[in-house]
Amino acid sequence: MNNQTWWKWGDPDKSFHLNSYPKLRNFLEHTWNKKLIDDFRPTFIFEKIAKETFSVNQFKDIFPNLKLNQFSNTKNERLKFALGKSYFDVIRVFTDDVVSAPDFVLSPNTEGEVYYILQQCEIHGISVITFSGGSNVTGAFNHKKQGVTCTLNLRKLNRLLEIDTVSNTATFEAGIMGPELEKLLNEKGFTLGHFPQSFEYSALGGWIATRSAGQESGLYGKIEDMVLGLTVVAPRGIITNEDYPKHASGIDIHPLFMGSEGTLGVITKAKVKISTIPKKYKWIVAIFKDFNMGTKAVQELVQAGVHPAICRLSDPMETKMLSFFSRSENTGIKKIIQDFYKKRLKSQGFGEPSILMLRFAIKNEADEAIVKMAKKIIKTFDSKLLPSNISADWESNRFSLPYLRDTLIEHRVLIDTFETVAYWKNLTPLYNSVSVALKATSNFFDKGGILFCHISHSYETGASLYFTIIAPQELDNEVAQWKKIKSVVSEAIITNNGAISHHHGVGKDHKKWYLQKLGIESRLLLQAIKAHLDPKDILNPGSLFDEVKEIKQD
């Protein structure tokens, strides 16, 4: 990767120019009445990063037990670990904004080395930021430049330690990346079933530390539902316990580390529930007259015990946008819907439909019965079933939208996502609140901003909403523009009974709203736990509930 593309998502060969998305290009140019030009390039913030802030000799002095090849202090390397993959991360690369790179990077090979590193960092007052996949989108790696900071790169802790094909469990080191983990399980006929959009570039430990949800959480659960046991290395010691399928042997402390985002310890091992690979999948694709009707249908489905692996209900605007994300002119969702539109649906009230895509894992005849029942329920909501191959388009792109994000930024387009979760009772007001809040600011819809949303994960008690916004960038004001929108949407979410995150986490970007909702006694409790496990406050200082020596996102 060269200097110009290091900030991009994923594999350069999977990235396409905006010309490869002719429908999207046309739509945006038409909407905004201007040509999109790819003239936006990262400034070389390399120059802003001091050449060397932590020397090889310092490394040798403080970490005599590590090998030199486990250490890195070059500008290039440090920059790779300085940022996650959010719009805010990327836009700062383009706008010469300040980025705090770590002073050095260490790559432990063993759990023992992790403990050793924490011990030495504690003695020498070095802050530690844990990094595995690096795909975080909430500013997890941002830090205040204060003292010396080390990034702990867990990528080498990537082994499958045990697979128990009788009990359907597997134990991995936490730095293992999604595809490698699935490959190892698939070889034995199993899957973890955790497929976040970041799947290809995220790791097990990161999923757990952020309470991640995969696209198939309807069937497999969120990552916290899959974890049976953890080993966590804290400055205070190595926390490990015997694990059981379920138990009543006192308090289960594992949940404490799920969502702890590197503040309480480094997750080094995890035992997870695994499942046999489904024989096949079946899709149901339906359209509803509006989002509200579709929402009611999804609620009825999950409350009736229908739990498709994937359940995505797009609002009318997203339904329209989905077809633009396809790289070809003549296939995809739009074409099929158009065929329906033109022939008969528009006159029947489906002029601006809301599309629902359900994917069912079929292992047996009961699963087939579930699919039938789902269709029956869906029909009662005044809907139309569409050919299920429509979903192939979504499926082939399920991990590729982050590439398009980068392409759009190069064309001076702001694109970001916001996700939340709420009880069914609160879902529609929450959904409405975001557009109302954006309307109340003069900077979004007025300037051509596009907002759309889908229900991404559904539960008996509620569902998550996943909003996307697209807008022309305000030139020379890109960072402030994003901060403003982020603030407006986040405010709307938390004041309308939504969680500040359903599956991305808190990081630094959500901290303000997270703290508004965290009860004071809970915060004091979490701080007490932190003080016990990490008394010198070296782990991701200033994160989550941690003392706010107010962190400015500069």
Added chain:
Amino acid sequence: MNNQTWWKWGDPDKSFHLNSYPKLRNFLEHTWNKKLIDDFRPTFIFEKIAKETFSVNQFKDIFPNLKLNQFSNTKNERLKFALGKSYFDVIRVFTDDVVSAPDFVLSPNTEGEVYYILQQCEIHGISVITFSGGSNVTGAFNHKKQGVTCTLNLRKLNRLLEIDTVSNTATFEAGIMGPELEKLLNEKGFTLGHFPQSFEYSALGGWIATRSAGQESGLYGKIEDMVLGLTVVAPRGIITNEDYPKHASGIDIHPLFMGSEGTLGVITKAKVKISTIPKKYKWIVAIFKDFNMGTKAVQELVQAGVHPAICRLSDPMETKMLSFFSRSENTGIKKIIQDFYKKRLKSQGFGEPSILMLRFAIKNEADEAIVKMAKKIIKTFDSKLLPSNISADWESNRFSLPYLRDTLIEHRVLIDTFETVAYWKNLTPLYNSVSVALKATSNFFDKGGILFCHISHSYETGASLYFTIIAPQELDNEVAQWKKIKSVVSEAIITNNGAISHHHGVGKDHKKWYLQKLGIESRLLLQAIKAHLDPKDILNPGSLFDEVKEIKQD
């Protein structure tokens, strides 16, 4: 209730003499070759309890904000709160063993009063034991007589605060008892689905504090799976947070209080997931040639996605015993099995069968398909389906076995249960280990001891085992006899990868084995949490991870 029956389980009208269980009586008398006589009666340990250790005036001084009718210091009342409902609890009543009654009992009406009581107790160094249903079977209420101890009776905190029939959630005060909770939900067409054997005499807060499992956990989950939010009153403050169906807003602290057994705070409110009441139920009853074959079938069922509400696989000895628990001669499990036996099954290898009872909640056609699939799977394990009405016998007795326990004690019979959970891989060795361990002691099988077991709760990754033992009491050595057996079985369980409890909890009776399995760093962490929430160590001192100023069960 008079002095002789206050120690008994439940409603005196539901208690029957051993003569009402002729099959059981005959079986035991035949096995032990002696007549069972109901000549065993509690000694009046009332006399051992000092008349008054905490006066009304002391109450008025320390708790001026409470009303006199919220206070009790009479012998009678204190004794009622001194014990749970385990064999160990009851046998001490019979044998003049020392029981530590609390010095007084307080009954708060509000969460605010709970906080007030904890504040005053902290100032005055009074220990607090939380009590709601009182059906604990692990010695939770035992305490070392040291300083002044108050029992906090939560029974008046019993209101339904909110029911959300859109999101399927309900918020209750934690002292509400099982039947009242179900009644309130049933009126709206809902159920919590939590039916432990103690259902009629246990409360929501107790279920949560002990990580309880109901008989229908296969469908509804364990109590910790149902909790969406909690309010917990600790000496340090009132812990309350906004709750969501699922989230990634940092660490979820609610799990910390599940299984905390009164050591970290008093659970005063809980928001739980509720479900619509099933339209009907279907039973499948099958027999297998042995327990191992049945175990394999249950494993295949749950791993194939079949989750019956109830799933009980009894080993051959329990299969035989089940029919003895019926009060009539000519109905019940035994009769039906016998009909099968005599006619054809014995010659086919079902001489000592293992019975499986499955209850499915039927809400829709997919549930019907699940039942069909279950039958198909079961048949592949060389089994026979029995008439499903056989289960009526079990069902009508599902909450009544504790009554029989008391009756047996009056006839000088030791009866106790042990429960554990393990991964499937470890389940058969764990099952075998208990009988092996009991064989190795000269005091159990040699003296006519009877051991039987069933799988009570099943998961994709493992299952729980529920052992029952019945033996003639060793006269004048009853407590020591129980302690010996308890120790032998518990040792076998934890050295064979079983949890010391799947759903009863730790209490004081399991503390020794719980601590053997608790990692040292976890213990230190839990102690740090305790020190923060309860700095003066007034809540259930000496429980769980707490400093062991070694508690002798005297």
